[in-house]
Amino acid sequence: MRSATAVIVGGGIVGAALAWELRQAGWGVTLIEKDEIFAGASSRAAGILGFDAEALDKPGAQWTVDARDQWFAWYDNLQEFTGLSADVERVGILRVLTEHEDVASALALSGPHVRVVARDAMPWADRYRPPMAGALFFAHDGRVDPRRLGRMLERALDLSGVRIITAEPVQTLLTHGPRVEGVVTTSETLRGDLTIVAAGVKARDLLAPLDIALPVKPVRGQIIQVEQPPWWPPYVVETPEFYAVPRSDKTLVVGSTWEEGVESPTATLEGVSSLSRSLQEAFPALSEAPLLQAWGGVRPVSEDGWPFLGPVAGWDGLVVAVGHGAHGVMWAPWTAMVVASMIEGRWDPSWDRVTARRLG
């Protein structure tokens, strides 16, 4: 029997994770990327895996619980399959609290995944200048190096028989009546039982000719990478002004700006200087830290903060997976599982807030 086929547009973490999921479920998969795998936002991310930290901001968000349980198992599976790794570690996230009232109310949250830490318990805090009343520590959260994760996924897709086409922009979706039948690239027409648009912020351009208005806007983020001082703690530090992610290569990834409506991924002097100013004001001891790199990326941010996943009302054969905003790296394996389930006709009521049916 012929296996079902999917053409996926976009080789970011969302498209690649979906390709991996569907391939494992027996689909014939073609992944088309206009540049190279992870060329877009995915390689520009800081790589924070802040499931518990995020759940605190979005109470009742079941996805963070599901996604946390799933992410590390998904990664272990990838690692075993490819023999590669991506600097993944559950180093924890420490969120600085500035007000004593926040510490008092945070005490109510203490549990297996989050606890309150007193300032005195953090030796490095002597070097931190802004007010700090204490901190929250999310012990089970972690970090990944997204560029290395991209190389792992590309290897996994290649080894598992996904057809990967790079440096080939999709120009239009191929339609026939109310059905999407594939895509037209600069050099060929590719047909599939399903066409999946996972093109990040550019998904809008592909869907607009079908009269699908995608409420996803570009928000640029910039990052600087500096040498990590020997006194830096092993975990991610989040302050009201910035976050700093320690990697095992002894660097610190510090981000990020939030620039609404900016489509260019290029880092700017203003972005770099504002990040470096915030970092130095907080930690004057870092003023002499060597600056190693700076980069920018464009987050696909949806209006209501939730991505658009699954089939689109009014179109057969069309699926979207877009709008993961500031959390696509931690969200992608869960997204892949949910979209694959939706395609196979399974539904969970908790997916209502992420369904692409709300586009209609």
Ligand SMILES: Cc1cc2nc3c(=O)[nH]c(=O)nc-3n(C[C@H](O)[C@H](O)[C@H](O)COP(=O)(O)OP(=O)(O)OC[C@H]3O[C@@H](n4cnc5c(N)ncnc54)[C@H](O)[C@@H]3O)c2cc1C
């Ligand atoms: C500075 C910054 C920091 C971040 N930090 C974190 C973090 O710490 N943790 C976290 O979880 N997330 C983080 N994110 C968010 C995360 O990077 C995104 O949510 C995620 O990468 C989105 O993935 P995507 O696959 O939807 O989009 P993308 O990675 O942008 O992928 C879309 C792909 O589609 C391709 N494409 C577009 N149009 C076409 C076309 N016509 N034909 C073919 N291909 C096409 C693009 O080239 C691109 O490769 C951060 C983002 C930024 C910018």
